[in-house]
Amino acid sequence: MIIRIKLYASLGQHLPSGAVKNEADLDLDEGATPVDAFSRLNVPLEQCHLVLINGLFVPPAERPTRALVAGDHLAAWPPVAGG
Amino acid sequence: MAWAKQLLRVDLTKGTCTNEALNMEWAQSYLGQRGLATKYYVEECDPKVDALSLDNKMIMATGPLTGTCASTAGRYSVITKGALTGAIACSNSGGFFGNEMKNAGYDMIIFEGASKSPVYLMIENDSAQLLDASEYWGQTVWDTEEGIKDKHGDAQIRVASIGVAGEQGVKFACIVNDMDRAAGRSGVGTVMGSKNLKAVAIRGTKGVAVNDPGAFIAAANAGKAVLAENAVTGQGLPAFGTQVLMNVINETGSLPTHNHRDVQFDGANNISAEAMAEPRASDGKPNLVTNAACFGCTIACGRVSTIDREHYTVKDRPEYQKASGGLEYEAAWALGAATGIDDLDALTFANFICNEQGIDPISFGATVGAAMEMFEDGVITDKDTGGIDLKFGNAQALTELAELTGRGEGFGAEIGLGSKLLCEKHGKPELSMSVKGQEFPAYDSRGIQGMGLTYATSNRGACHLRSYTVASEVLGIPEKTDPLETDGKAGLVKAFQDATAAFDSAGLCIFTSFAWTLDDVAPQLDAACDGEWTTDKLLEVGERIWNLERKYNMDAGFTGKDDNLPARLLKDAAKTGPAEGKTCGLDKMLPEYYEVRGWTPDGVPSNETLDRLAL
Numbered sequence: 001m002i003i004r005i006k007l008y009a010s011l012g013q014h015l016p017s018g019a020v021k022n023e024a025d026l027d028l029d030e031g032a033t034p035v036d037a038f039s040r041l042n043v044p045l046e047q048c049h050l051v052l053i054n055g056l057f058v059p060p061a062e063r064p065t066r067a068l069v070a071g072d073h074l075a076a077w078p079p080v081a082g083g
Numbered sequence: 084m085a086w087a088k089q090l091l092r093v094d095l096t097k098g099t100c101t102n103e104a105l106n107m108e109w110a111q112s113y114l115g116q117r118g119l120a121t122k123y124y125v126e127e128c129d130p131k132v133d134a135l136s137l138d139n140k141m142i143m144a145t146g147p148l149t150g151t152c153a154s155t156a157g158r159y160s161v162i163t164k165g166a167l168t169g170a171i172a173c174s175n176s177g178g179f180f181g182n183e184m185k186n187a188g189y190d191m192i193i194f195e196g197a198s199k200s201p202v203y204l205m206i207e208n209d210s211a212q213l214l215d216a217s218e219y220w221g222q223t224v225w226d227t228e229e230g231i232k233d234k235h236g237d238a239q240i241r242v243a244s245i246g247v248a249g250e251q252g253v254k255f256a257c258i259v260n261d262m263d264r265a266a267g268r269s270g271v272g273t274v275m276g277s278k279n280l281k282a283v284a285i286r287g288t289k290g291v292a293v294n295d296p297g298a299f300i301a302a303a304n305a306g307k308a309v310l311a312e313n314a315v316t317g318q319g320l321p322a323f324g325t326q327v328l329m330n331v332i333n334e335t336g337s338l339p340t341h342n343h344r345d346v347q348f349d350g351a352n353n354i355s356a357e358a359m360a361e362p363r364a365s366d367g368k369p370n371l372v373t374n375a376a377c378f379g380c381t382i383a384c385g386r387v388s389t390i391d392r393e394h395y396t397v398k399d400r401p402e403y404q405k406a407s408g409g410l411e412y413e414a415a416w417a418l419g420a421a422t423g424i425d426d427l428d429a430l431t432f433a434n435f436i437c438n439e440q441g442i443d444p445i446s447f448g449a450t451v452g453a454a455m456e457m458f459e460d461g462v463i464t465d466k467d468t469g470g471i472d473l474k475f476g477n478a479q480a481l482t483e484l485a486e487l488t489g490r491g492e493g494f495g496a497e498i499g500l501g502s503k504l505l506c507e508k509h510g511k512p513e514l515s516m517s518v519k520g521q522e523f524p525a526y527d528s529r530g531i532q533g534m535g536l537t538y539a540t541s542n543r544g545a546c547h548l549r550s551y552t553v554a555s556e557v558l559g560i561p562e563k564t565d566p567l568e569t570d571g572k573a574g575l576v577k578a579f580q581d582a583t584a585a586f587d588s589a590g591l592c593i594f595t596s597f598a599w600t601l602d603d604v605a606p607q608l609d610a611a612c613d614g615e616w617t618t619d620k621l622l623e624v625g626e627r628i629w630n631l632e633r634k635y636n637m638d639a640g641f642t643g644k645d646d647n648l649p650a651r652l653l654k655d656a657a658k659t660g661p662a663e664g665k666t667c668g669l670d671k672m673l674p675e676y677y678e679v680r681g682w683t684p685d686g687v688p689s690n691e692t693l694d695r696l697a698l
C-alpha cells in the first residue's frame with residue numbers, strides 16, 4: 001500500500017530521494033505501523049516527538065501498533081515549539 | 084532587592100523627569116513588569132480615558148529578574164490603554180532594552196501628558212532628560228536608532244522608538260527596540276506617537292543587585308540546565324525557531340488561511356522554517372542566515388534572514404539586501420497564510436518594513452487579509468485601493484501596502500485602521516477576524532478549541548501570548564490534550580493565563596515555559612527578591628493580575644458579551660483537515676470558565692473572588 005510520509009525539521013534528511021517539500025510516497029506492507037514506516041527510512045524513533053496521522057496525534061504507545069491504511073498521511077517532527 | 088526600587092515619572096506636558104520610590108508593598112502583590120505596571124496604571128488612569136488623549140499614561144516596565152543573569156532576563160513591557168482595542172494593553176519585548184533600563188536604575192518609566200513638539204527621553208544612569216527629536220520625526224525606527232547612537236557617540240545606547248506609523252496614528256503601531264524586537268500588539272506605539280515621544284534611549288551601567296547572590300546563581304544555573312537539557316528549548320527552538328510551526332499547524336488543520344475562510348494553506352511549506360533553510364537558486368544561500376538571542380537568553384530562538392537579491396522587492400534597493408530580524412512564525416502566518424501569499428522573500432521584505440516602520444505584522448497581515456476578502460467580494464474596488472489589485476495571493480499588493488501602511492499613506496492609511504474599523508467602515512463587520520478589536524494570531528480555534536476560549540477571554544484582545552494552550556493541545560507540553568475537545572479547556576486556559584501573568588511579571592521570556600514551570604521560576608525569584616516567593620504565591624499573583632486587568636476592562640465598558648468570537652468561527656465549519664465539520668465550541672467552554680474563575684454567569688469577578696485576591 002502507498003502512504004504519504006512527511007518528515008520535517010531535522011527529520012527531513014531521512015526523506016527518500018525524490019521527495020518534494022518534505023513529502024514523499026512510501027510503499028509499505030499492508031498493516032504496517034508508523035514505527036515500520038520510520039524504520040524503513042532509518043528515522044531515529046527517539047527523535048519522532050510529534051507524530052500525526054492525517055493531522056491527528058498518535059500517542060507514543062500506539063506508534064508500534066497502529067495500522068496505517070493506504071492513502072494515510074504520516075507526519076513527524078523532532079521536539080519543536082513556537083508561538 | 085532585584086527591583087531597583089525606583090521609577091522615573093516623565094511629565095511630557097511639563098517636560099519634567101522625576102525619580103520616585105517604587106511602591107514595594109505593591110511589588111509584593113504584583114511582582115513587577117506586567118503586574119506591577121498594570122497596578123500603577125489602574126490606580127492612576129480613569130478606565131474611560133481615550134487611549135490617545137493627554138490623560139492616558141504609558142508605562143515601560145521591567146521585572147525584578149530583568150537585568151540579572153537568569154536566562155532570558157532581558158524583557159520589558161509597555162502597559163497602557165491600547166489604541167487598537169480600548170482595553171488594557173501590555174506588550175512584551177525582548178532584545179536588550181529592558182536590561183539597559185534596569186541597569187540605569189529604573190524598574191519602570193511612567194509617561195504622562197504629551198509634549199507640544201517631538202522629543203525623546205535620554206537616560207544615562209542618573210541623568211534623565213527630554214531632548215528635541217524634531218530631526219528624527221518622520222524617520223524610520225532604523226534611522227532613529229542609528230541617529231541617536233551617532234549623535235551621542237555611543238553604540239552601546241539601547242533605543243526603543245516608533246516609526247512613521249506611530250506618528251501617523253496607524254492603530255497597530257508598535258514600539259521597536261534593538262532594530263527588530265517589538266512591543267508589538269494593541270497599538271502601544273500609537274499611544275507613544277500621540278504623546279509626541281519619538282524614542283527612549285538608555286545607557287545603564289549600574290548593575291542589578293540580588294538578595295542572596297550565592298543562592299541566586301545556583302538557582303539561575305539550575306534553571307539554565309533545565310532549558311539546556313529540554314529538547315524543545317535546548318535544541319528545537321534554537322535550530323528551527325518558531326517558524327517550524329507552519330507545517331505543524333497546517334497539518335493539524337488549524338492554520339487560518341484567506342482571512343479564516345480556510346484552515347489549511349497549500350503554500351504553507353513555501354513559507355516555513357524548512358523553506359527558510361533551503362538554498363535558493365540565485366546564489367545558493369538560504370533565506371536564514373543565523374539564529375539570535377535576546378539579552379541573557381540561553382535559548383536563542385530568533386531568526387536573522389536575507390532576501391534574494393534578485394527578488395523584485397530589493398533588486399534596486401541595496402539597503403534591504405542586508406540581514407535583518409525575522410521571519411518568526413506569527414509574522415509569517417499573518418503576512419502569508421492569512422493573505423494566501425507563499426512568496427517567502429515578499430514576506431521577509433514585508434516583515435523588514437514592519438520592523439523598520441514599527442507596525443505589528445500580525446494585525447497588519449490580518450487586516451490585509453480582511454481587505455482582500457472585501458476586494459474579492461466586490462465590497463471595495465481598485466478605486467478604494469488606489470489601483471492595488473488586492474486579490475488573495477498577490478505578493479506585490481502586500482509589499483506595497485506594507486510600505487504605504489508604514490508611512491500611513493494612501494490605502495495604507497485605511498489598512499492602518501485595523502480590520503475592525505476597516506470592515507465596519509465598509510459595512511462588513513463580520514469579516515474582521517478579531518476580538519476586542521485585535522486581530523487573531525496564527526491558530527484557528529475550530530481545530531484548537533482551547534485557543535477559542537483563550538482569544539475570547541484575553542484581556543488585551545485576541546492573542547496567543549496570554550494562554551498558549553497550543554503547547555498542550557498540539558505540542559503535548561506539559562501534557563497532551565485533545566485539540567478538538569472542549570471538555571477541560573476552561574481549567575486549562577485559566578491555568579495558562581495565571582501562570583503566564585506570573586512569567587510576564589518576573590522579567591522572563593514566556594518561551595522558557597516550554598521547559599520551566601513556576602517551580603523553576605520561584606527559587607530564582609526567592610533568591611533574588613525581598614519577600615518569600617513560592618510557586619503558590621506566584622500562582623496567586625498571576626490570578627490577581629488577571630482579575631485586575633479584567634476589572635479594569637469592565638470599568639472601561641467591556642462586558643461578558645465581549646468574550647466572543649467572530650460568527651465565522653462559531654458557525655462556519657472547518658472545510659478540511661482533522662477539524663473538518665467543526666466550529667469552535669465557545670458556548671460550551673465559557674460558562675465553565677467563568678465558574679472556575681469565580682466570576683458571575685455574566686463574567687463579572689464576584690466580590691468573593693475580588694476579596695480573596697485582595698483586589
Ligand code: SF4
Nearest residue numbers: 177377380382384592
Ligand atoms: S527565547 Fe527567543 S524571544 Fe525569548 S528571550 Fe530567547 S531569543 Fe528572545
